[in-house]
Amino acid sequence: MLAACGVQSAEELFAHLPDDVRIQQPLALAPGISEYEIVDYFRNRAAECANGYASFLGAGVYAHYRPVMVDTVVSRGEFLTSYTPYQAEISQGTLTTIFEFQTMICQLTGMDVANASMYDGSTAVPEAALMAARVTGRNRVLVARTVHPEYREVLRTYARYDHMPIDEIAYVADSGVIDLEELERKIDDQTAAVIIQSPNFFGIVENVKAAAEIAHRRGALLVVVFTEAVSLGILQPPAAADIVAGELQSFAISPSYGGPYAGIIATQEKFIRQMPGRLVGETLDSHGNRAFCLTLATREQHIRREKATSNICTNQALIALMATVFMSVYGKQGLRELAEQNLAKAHYLSGKLQPRFSGPFFNEFVAATGRRSPDEINQGLLKKKIIGGLPLVRWYPELENCVLLCATEMSRRERMDEIAQAFSPVQQAA
C-alpha cells in the first residue's frame, strides 16, 4: 500500500502539515489495554454505583422492565452498525422499522404524523416551541411550572437567542394542576405556544382539552409534553394538542444515568412541513414493490442550511428501535395491562402516605414528609437498600417537605411497605 501511495512510510502522508500545527509530544494517555482489562475497569466503576437497590425515583426517568427481545433485536449488527438510511435500496430494514415507529407514536398520541425521533424529551420541547413560532408567526411562549424543571431550563437556553420571551404558569396549590385562570390572564395575541405536561412533573393528569380551548381561542398552539410514555396505555391521548413532544425512555430504554433516550415530536397533518427532524415515507421501487425512504428532506439542514426547520442531523434511531420493539412486545393488550399495574402500585403506595396534591395521578405522586425532612427519611431508606423519593425543594421552594415518588410494575409490595414505615416510624413502633 505504501508503494502504491508513492511513500516509504505512512508518516510521509503527513509531511504537508505545517510543523507548527503538529503535536509536539505524544498524547498523555495511558497505553492501550486488553478486552479483559476494559471489562474489569467498567465492572469496578459499575460497582461504585447503586447495585441491588430498589428505587422509587421517577421524575422523567422510569424503571420499567426491559423485555429480552429488545436487546436481542438492537444487537443485530445490521441495525447497530448501519448509518442513517439515505440509501433507501439497502436500508429498508431501518426505514421499515421507523415507519412502524411513526405509526405507533401516532396511534398512541392521537396525532396524524410523528417524526423519526429527537434527542430526548427535553430538547423536543424547544423544538416544538420553535415550530409553533414558525406556524403562528408569533414568538411568546407560556410554559406550565408543572413541566419538568430541566425541560424548562433547556427551553430557556434555546429561547434566549431566538427572541422568544418565556413566561411561566403556576399550578393550583391544592390539586397540582395548571392554573387555567392564570393561563387565561397571561395568554395574548403574541403567544405562539402554550406548553403543558401530562401527566405533569407531579404525576398529575392535566385537563388537556381545557388548555387547548384557551390556547386556540387566542390563536396559539397547544404543546403537550409527556415524560412517562407508559401512561399512554391507559390515559386519553392528547388529541386536542397541536404538537406532542415526548420522551420514550419508559419503553425499554435503560435509565443509563440520563441517556441516550429518544424524544419524539408528533403533530397534525397540516403542520407537517414545519416539523423538525427526519421523516420516513412510503413509496414504490422501480419494480412496483412497496418501499420506504426518507422524505420531505427540504425541511432539513443538509438541503435548506440556514433556513432549515432545525439543525438536527443524527438523532436517536437505535433507541427509537428499542421503543419500537417494546411496543411490539407489549402490544395493544400488554401496554394496557402494564399501565394498569403501574396505576395499581402507585395507588397502593400513595394509600399509605400523605399525597400532597388532590389531582388524579398515574404512577408518581408528591408525598408530604411531615415533620421529618426528606433527607432524613431517605438516609434511613438507603440503609435498607431503598432509594426513596426525589426531594422537590431544589426546584419548588414552596414544597420544602415533599418528595416525588414513583412506583412501577417493578416495585414490590414489601419494599413499598418499608417506605410507608419510614414515613411514619411511630406507627411502626406501635
Place this chain on the structure above:
Amino acid sequence: MINKVRPHITQNEDLLFERSSPGKVGYQLPALDVPLVDAAAALGAVNVRSEIEGFPEVSEVEIIRHFTRLSTWNYAIDLGLYPLGSCTMKYNPRVNELVARLDGLAWAHPYQPEALAQGAMEVMARLEAALAEITGMDAVTLQPAAGAHGELTGILLIRALLEKRGDPRKKVLIPDSAHGTNPATAAIAGYAVENIRSNDRGMVDLEALERVVDKDVAALMVTNPNTLGVFEANIKSIAEVLHKKGALLYMDGANMNALVGIARPGDFGVDVMHLNLHKTFSTPHGGGGPGGGPVAVKKILEPFLPLPRLKHVRNKWTFDYKRPRSIGRVRAFYGNFGVTVRALAYILAHGGNGLRNATVDAVLNANYLRKKLEPYYDLPYNAPNMHEVVFSDDRQAKLGVRTGDIAKRLIDYGFHPYTVSFPMIVRGALMIEPTETEGKRELDLFAEAMISIAKEIETDPEMVRTAPHNSRTSRVDEVAAARRPVVRWKPPRAGSKAAD
C-alpha cells in the same frame, strides 16, 4: 466482474400492523401483588382511553422473525466497507456494548444520590480529561447529544462570551464547503450566516477572509480537515485574523479522525469545537443515532459551559450548579451517558499510541484509494488529502451518468455507496472515507468495483443509470414519496381490497 457478493434469498415481511390479529400477545407480566385499581375511579372516566386503535397484536416468535427479516434488508459495517465521507463508519467494538449494559451503569438513575453514582461520574470525568488531552483544549462538556447539538452549544458559548464583552455581534462566517448543520446552527443561535468562498485549492482564502472579518463577525465555523479531506494549512493565520478582530474560531470536529495524535486543534488556534463520539470514537451509528457531541473549549469559554459541571471535592465527585455565567442546560441530565461509556472504552483500548496509529491508517487507506481511483475519476482539487478523498463525476456525466447512479451501481457490487453530491463546491461529488478499520483486501475489492463501474459507464451507461439490479429493492421513487407524503400506516378502508 462482481466478486464480493452473489444474490441470496431474503424473506418477505409485512408490517406489524398487517400481521396483527385480535388477542395475540407476546408479553408476560408478573401477577399483581397489590389490589387492582379501577382506572375510571382513580383517573376520572373522561381521562381513561379506550383501546389503542391499530396497535400491534403479535406473538413472540412473530416479533423475532419480523425484526430479523427486516434486519437482513440493511447494509451495515458488519457486512463490509461503508465509505461514507464525513461519517467515519469504522468498526464498532462489541466490548463497548457489553460494558455499557453493566447493571450499575445502565440502571443508574440521573437523580440517584451522588454517593451512589461515583463510578458513573468517574467515567464521565475520565472521558472529559481524555478528550481535553486529545484536542489540546482546557475543558469539555459531555452534555450535547450529537454533533449538531454540540455546534449549537459551542455557538451559544461564543455568544455568551461576546455578550459579556459588551456586544454579541451579528454574523457567523461559514465556508461554502461546510456541513449543512453549521449554517442551520448559526441561525438557531440568532446569527446571520455569511458564506465565504473556498479558493482553488479548496481551502479558506486567507485574503478574502481578512476582507470580511470586521467587528460584526462573532466567529468562523471551520471544519478541519475540511470536507474535501484537505487540511487547512493556514489555520494558524486564520485564527490570528479572527482573534485580531475579537472574533472566535469554531471547529467542526466531524473529521477529527484525521488528526487524533497528529495535531491538536487547541494548539492551532481553535477556541471551541465539538467532537462526534459516533464518528471518531467508534460508538455505533445505529441507523442514525444515538450520537454524542461533546464540546471542548479554551479557558476563556469555560465559565459559560452548560450546567452542571463535574467537580472533585474531598476525593468525591459532585455536580456543581453554582455557575452564574453558564449558558444553562442544553439537555436534561448529563448527556448521552451510554455513549460516553462506549467512547471511553474505545480510548482505553487504544491508548495514546493506538489512537495515533488509527489516524495514520485512516489517512493511508484514503490515500491508497485515491491512487487506485485517480486514473478513472476526476479529482477536482489536487491538494494532499487526509482521511477522505473527494472525486467529481465530470468524466462520467459526459456520458449521462451521475454520482448518484454510480452510487446505486456500487450496491450491486456489495458495497454501501460513498457520500453523494457533497460537498456542494464539487460538481457531482463522490466523497469517500474508508476509515482505518478496513484491510487491504476490502479496499482492493472496492477499488475494483469503482473501476469496473467506470468501464461499464463507457459501454452501457443505461445499465448504470437504472442500478441497482441485484438488490432486494430496486431504485426507490423518492420524488413520489415527497409529492404525496404517506408517513404512517392506516388500516385499509372497508370495501377496499385488503393488503395480503
